[in-house]
Amino acid sequence: MDVRLSDEQRALRDAAAQLVDRLGPKSVAELDDRERRDRLDTALAATGWRELRDPVGAAPGEDDPIASTVEVALVAEELGRGLANAPFTGATLAAELRRLSGAPAAGSETVLLAPDLAAIARPGLPAVALDGAASESGLYVDPSDHRVVAVPLDRNTQVVPAPVDLTRGFVVLDADPDGPAIGGIAAVDLTRWTAFGLAVACADLVGVMRGTLELARSYACTRHQYGAAIGSFQAVQHLLADAHVALEGSRSTALHAAWAVDALDPDDALAAAAGAKAFCARAAMSVCETSIQVHGGIGNTWECLAHVYLRRALVSADLLGNVGANLQRVLDHRLGATLVGSAPGGQD
Amino acid sequence: MDFADSTDEAAFRARLRDWLKDNTPKLPPSSTSDDYWAGQAAWHQALYDAGFFGLSWPKQIGGREMPVVHEVIVDDELAAAGAPPRPSLGYLVLGLLHHGNADVQARFLPGIVNGRDRWCQGFSEPDAGSDLASLRTKAVRDGDDYVITGHKIWTSYSDQADWCLVLARTDPDVPRHRGISAFRLDMNQPGVEQRPLQMINGITREFGTLTFDGARVCADDMIGEPGEGWRLAMTVVSHEREPQELGYVARYRKTVKELAGKVGATHDGFDTEQTTALAWAMVESEMLRQHVARRLSDRLDGVVHGPDGSVDKLLMTQVEQTVGHAAVSIGGAPYAGEDPTPLNTYLYSRAQSVMGGTAQIQRNLIASRILGLPAS
Numbered sequence: 001m002d003v004r005l006s007d008e009q010r011a012l013r014d015a016a017a018q019l020v021d022r023l024g025p026k027s028v029a030e031l032d033d034r035e036r037r038d039r040l041d042t043a044l045a046a047t048g049w050r051e052l053r054d055p056v057g058a059a060p061g062e063d064d065p066i067a068s069t070v071e072v073a074l075v076a077e078e079l080g081r082g083l084a085n086a087p088f089t090g091a092t093l094a095a096e097l098r099r100l101s102g103a104p105a106a107g108s109e110t111v112l113l114a115p116d117l118a119a120i121a122r123p124g125l126p127a128v129a130l131d132g133a134a135s136e137s138g139l140y141v142d143p144s145d146h147r148v149v150a151v152p153l154d155r156n157t158q159v160v161p162a163p164v165d166l167t168r169g170f171v172v173l174d175a176d177p178d179g180p181a182i183g184g185i186a187a188v189d190l191t192r193w194t195a196f197g198l199a200v201a202c203a204d205l206v207g208v209m210r211g212t213l214e215l216a217r218s219y220a221c222t223r224h225q226y227g228a229a230i231g232s233f234q235a236v237q238h239l240l241a242d243a244h245v246a247l248e249g250s251r252s253t254a255l256h257a258a259w260a261v262d263a264l265d266p267d268d269a270l271a272a273a274a275g276a277k278a279f280c281a282r283a284a285m286s287v288c289e290t291s292i293q294v295h296g297g298i299g300n301t302w303e304c305l306a307h308v309y310l311r312r313a314l315v316s317a318d319l320l321g322n323v324g325a326n327l328q329r330v331l332d333h334r335l336g337a338t339l340v341g342s343a344p345g346g347q348d
Numbered sequence: 349m350d351f352a353d354s355t356d357e358a359a360f361r362a363r364l365r366d367w368l369k370d371n372t373p374k375l376p377p378s379s380t381s382d383d384y385w386a387g388q389a390a391w392h393q394a395l396y397d398a399g400f401f402g403l404s405w406p407k408q409i410g411g412r413e414m415p416v417v418h419e420v421i422v423d424d425e426l427a428a429a430g431a432p433p434r435p436s437l438g439y440l441v442l443g444l445l446h447h448g449n450a451d452v453q454a455r456f457l458p459g460i461v462n463g464r465d466r467w468c469q470g471f472s473e474p475d476a477g478s479d480l481a482s483l484r485t486k487a488v489r490d491g492d493d494y495v496i497t498g499h500k501i502w503t504s505y506s507d508q509a510d511w512c513l514v515l516a517r518t519d520p521d522v523p524r525h526r527g528i529s530a531f532r533l534d535m536n537q538p539g540v541e542q543r544p545l546q547m548i549n550g551i552t553r554e555f556g557t558l559t560f561d562g563a564r565v566c567a568d569d570m571i572g573e574p575g576e577g578w579r580l581a582m583t584v585v586s587h588e589r590e591p592q593e594l595g596y597v598a599r600y601r602k603t604v605k606e607l608a609g610k611v612g613a614t615h616d617g618f619d620t621e622q623t624t625a626l627a628w629a630m631v632e633s634e635m636l637r638q639h640v641a642r643r644l645s646d647r648l649d650g651v652v653h654g655p656d657g658s659v660d661k662l663l664m665t666q667v668e669q670t671v672g673h674a675a676v677s678i679g680g681a682p683y684a685g686e687d688p689t690p691l692n693t694y695l696y697s698r699a700q701s702v703m704g705g706t707a708q709i710q711r712n713l714i715a716s717r718i719l720g721l722p723a724s
Contacts, residue, residue: 001357001417003645005349070349217719232722237715244714245662252639253631259351275631327627334630336613 003255005074013074019043020082028303031085031166041086041134049075050088053096053196054105065099065262069196073203073258080207080316083308085167089200089319090130090138096196097139101148101183110135112151112177117318118325120190123149124176130315132171133159140177141185151179165315166308191266194320198273199261201319202254205284208316209247212309216240216291223296236294243290246283253279267333274321274329281317281326288313351641353421360414361421367398368429375432377599378554380692384432385508385553392435392463401434402461405441409457417644419592420637427601438593440467440513443584447530447572456511456532456571468509470500470533470558471581477502478709480515481524481578485560487516487531492567494518496533496560502703506542506556509535513584514560515577528577532569539563549695550688586654588704589661592640596664600633600671603693607678622677629674632667639663655717658710665700665707672697 005013023040025031044050052067052075072092079088090110097120098105110131112121121127121140129138137150157171164170185193217240220231230236257276260269288310292299299306321329353361373391378384395401396410403418405411422434437460444457459465476483485498496516506512512533519527535542539562545555572580587593607626611618643660672694679690701707715721 001351001353001420001641001645002415002648003349003351003641004649009349217721220721228724229722231715231719232724234712234715234724237719237721237724238708238711240719240721241711241714242662244719245659245666248656248659249635249639249663249666252642253635255349255642256351256634256638259349263350263352272634275634278627278631279635327624327631330630331615331623331627334608335611335615 003259005070009071009074012071013078015047016049016075016078017081019047020078020084024082024084025167025305025308028166028305028308031083031308037085040084044084044086044088050091051095051105053092053099055099058104063099063102065096069199069258069261070255072196073199073254076200076203077207077210077254080204080312081211082207083167083211083305083312087131087134087168089168089204089316090132090135092200093130093193093197094135094139097141097148097185097193098182100189100193101185103148103183106137106150106182108134108136109150110138110153112138112140112173113319115172116322117315118321121177123178127173127177128160128170129153129157129173130170131168132157133169137179138173138177139182141190142181146184146186146190147181148183148185149177149179150182151177165311167312168315188266191270192261195257195266195269195273196261197320198270198277198326199254199257201316202250202257202273202276202280204316205280205313206247206250206254208309208313209243209250209284209287212288212291212306213240213243213247215305215309216243216294220294230294239290239294243287246287250276250280250283271330271333274326274333277321278323278326278330281313281323284313284317285310351638357418357421360418361425364400364422364425365429367400368425368431371398372429372431377603377689377693378432379599379696380549380551380689382551382553385505388432388435389463389466389508391432395434396462401463402441405461406445409441409445409453410461416592416647417641419595419644420641423595423598423601423637423640426595426598427605430602430605431598433598434595435463436594436596437461437467438595439584439587439590440469442587442593443513443580444571446583447576447580449572451568452532452571465511466505466509467511467513467532468503468506468535468556469584470503470506470512470514471585472500472502474499474501478706480581481528483515483517483528485514485516486520487518487529487565489518489567490564493564494531494567494570496531496539496563496565498560500558500560501545501555503542503556503558504554504703506535506558507544507553511535512540512558513571514565515581518574518577522575525578526575528581529574530571530577530580531565532571533560533563533565537563547696548698549692551692551696585705586657589657589664589710590643591636591660591664592643594664596668597633597637597640600629600636600667603671603675604629604633607674610678618678622674625670625674625677629667629671632670636663636667655713658705658713659718661704662707662710662714668700669697 053065055063093111094109112127156175160170223230253276257273260272292306375387402411403414404416487494514533518529541559543557544552546552675690676694681691682688
């Protein structure tokens with residue numbers, strides 16, 4: 001047991017941090033800066049980090065991923081911290097779904113989700129595509145026959161006009177999604193995929209917490225009232241201290257969840273990821289709300305980045321199941337009941 | 349980055365699991381029963397003698413110089429076997445290793461580690477709680493001895509202790525943090541009076557009050573230099589805050605396992621509030637285990653956590669109190685005279701945000717020493 005990051009993992013984390021520090025949005029106004037966005041997208045594409053879960057090769061027996069979930073999580077955390085508004089979450093989840101289905105890797109793809117984000121989409125029901133405007137296709141799973149279907153996103157889609165998350169938009173599919181089957185996925189692999197998605201969401205939430213806590217911390221050091229920096233007041237200090245504690249607990253459990261995806265049996269990996277997700281989601285909501293509170297009136301204005309963090313947290317908190325759904329997964333696993341898989345209606 | 353056992357660790361785990369089959373004492377939880385303390389010394393000694401206590405400490409004091417992450421395995425297996433947690437002595441050992449000279453370490457530490465010498469910690473006083481540096485117990489030099497006069501309170505297990513690590517003021521004329529020294533005091537002497545203090549859950553062995561009236565300590569039994577007592581106390585309490593030193597993860601996971609057994613697969617007779625309380629207790633106790641693994645792994649790099657101990661303490665507090673809520677929620681309060689353990693587990697959990705430095709003090713430390721917020 002040694003949960004320190006390797007030198008290579010530290011280098012990857014540092015490179016991801018540098019990329020978002022250089023090209024991520026520094027203000028709400030910069031979110032819509034087309035040129036910066038394109039540069040971020042191009043730079044992220046050049047790193048190959050979206051393809052970390054592609055298989056190492058195309059030949060049989062070469063279906064192991066290029067990198068572990070821990071590496072994916074390190075990148076996801078930095079992108080969350082820097083509010084990166086370039087596709088990663090959807091692309092990574094799609095790559096993992098393809099790999100587990102035995103399908104060849106494809107670029108510019110995302111996953112289709114049920115509109116509450118609680119599970120992968122299924123035929124005959126409404127669906128949304130995470131980062132859909134920037135993706136050429138989206139994957140869903142047909143629970144009747146375990147087919148994985150790639151739906152072209154170039155037509156019959158509508159960009160959600162007022163997105164919840166200002167950094168990761170959705171498109172809504174207006175017709176029944178359809179497209180070619182790219183492969184089939186076994187129930188056990190769908191469980192593994194769900195664990196993977198939850199672990200990536202946890203990492204994003206940890207990053208979001210780090211980002212918004214630093215925003216609030218630096219504001220508390222510079223904003224003066226009553227002739228003193230507000231960060232010198234114990235009431236403000238305790239809010240920020242509690243946020244830091246929530247962040248540190250989240251880091252530990254998110255790291256374990258990422259490790260568990262590749263190391264444990266699928267059911268155990270899902271339980272680990274579900275527990276971590278419940279913890280991180282609750283923590284992230286609280287930390288993001290604290291950040292708004294510490295910012296006072298400014299924190300309730302559109303121009304303050306605090307709500308951008310909160311909005312991003314909302315999506316990651318709901319992704320593949322909200323707090324209640326994930327607590328239920330933990331209970332089912334620990335109490336020996338049948339585990340509820342990711343597909344709507346269970347593992348049929 | 350690996351949460352799994354290495355080959356050596358797996359062998360260690362198997363040995364421990366095997367040993368626990370025949371050596372798990374039927375002790376009630378320390379937090380809810382006085383009977384625990386009667387058997388605690390034997391448990392400590394058995395664990396030590398079998399090679400499962402003091403794992404990472406130097407060999408010359410009875411340790412085994414193993415990588416410190418083995419403590420995670422010990423906590424895992426104790427919880428799984430329903431055994432009591434490992435004795436919480438890491439903070440005392442680390443304090444003496446850091447501040448004691450070679451003579452003090454050689455004389456005092458082996459007995460602490462092997463469980464033959466029982467120590468308590470005389471820090472807090474009736475008028476010096478969170479503001480520990482205001483302590484008034486004094487030590488006055490008299491020949492080869494110091495004479496100790498004063499009162500201590502919240503002294504855990506003082507009725508069991510052979511020795512007391514006592515903080516006393518040796519120099520009233522310097523700034524208050526610099527005039528405090530630390531001693532090992534013999535509890536079995538005239539001039540030491542010990543009285544139990546009953547906790548809100550009724551147990552009487554956890555807290556004691558001590559009165560020193562002319563108690564004597566040998567000057568050679570000073571730990572650290574004169575005036576080093578404050579720094580020693582800060583070393584001790586910073587580790588006293590850490591779940592990795594306390595081993596309480598085993599206690600929490602054991603309770604959660606018992607609660608899960610009560611609720612069962614069908615949840616029959618349990619409502620949503622109860623199952624939700626149980627689910628959070630599961631999630632948080634696993635989080636703490638993973639957090640301890642992370643902190644102990646950092647130590648493999650030689651990283652010594654200073655103010656981070658306050659973070660660990662607040663996480664541990666959260667878990668203990670979440671488990672306490674789940675216990676009374678699922679177990680129920682004994683209105684008709686049923687088993688009082690769930691209620692007492694809950695009541696005991698309230699102390700966790702006070703002992704070892706209150707939650708408020710931990711937040712102050714995090715704000716100033718980790719977040720770098722300006723002084724008020």
